[in-house]
Amino acid sequence: xxxxxxxxxxxxxxxxxxxxxxxxxxxxxxxxxxxxxxxxxxxxxxxxxxxxxxxxxxxxxxxxxxxxxxxxxxxxxxxxxxxxxxxxxxxxxx
Numbered sequence: 183x184x185x186x187x188x189x190x191x192x193x194x195x196x197x198x199x200x201x202x203x204x205x206x207x208x209x210x211x212x213x214x215x216x217x218x219x220x221x222x223x224x225x226x227x228x229x230x231x232x233x234x235x236x237x238x239x240x241x242x243x244x245x246x247x248x249x250x251x252x253x254x255x256x257x258x259x260x261x262x263x264x265x266x267x268x269x270x271x272x273x274x275x276x
Contacts, residue, residue: 185252188270246270 246263253262256273263270 184274184276185256185271186274188272190269 246261248263248265250264250266252264252271252273253260258273258275260273261270
């Protein structure tokens with residue numbers, strides 16, 4: 183079990199000239215970009231238009247817990263924002 187760092191977008195970039203596969207049935211074509219987010223990448227997720235249902239508890243204005251160090255007794259999937267190195271970590275079982 184370990185805390186895994188979630189890198190920021192400007193810390194990693196993987197670009198490809200392969201034709202992206204659309205996930206919503208629309209056409210996609212190969213593109214060129216200078217960042218990790220491609221202009222021609224397609225997702226059909228839409229906007230979140232309702233509260234997130236957490237067993238009858240609403241999840242509104244969520245803020246990730248801010249700590250200077252990792253929690254001492256973590257649970258699988260727990261996340262926190264490290265105020266010392268400005269990164270988000272998630273606890274995973276490896």
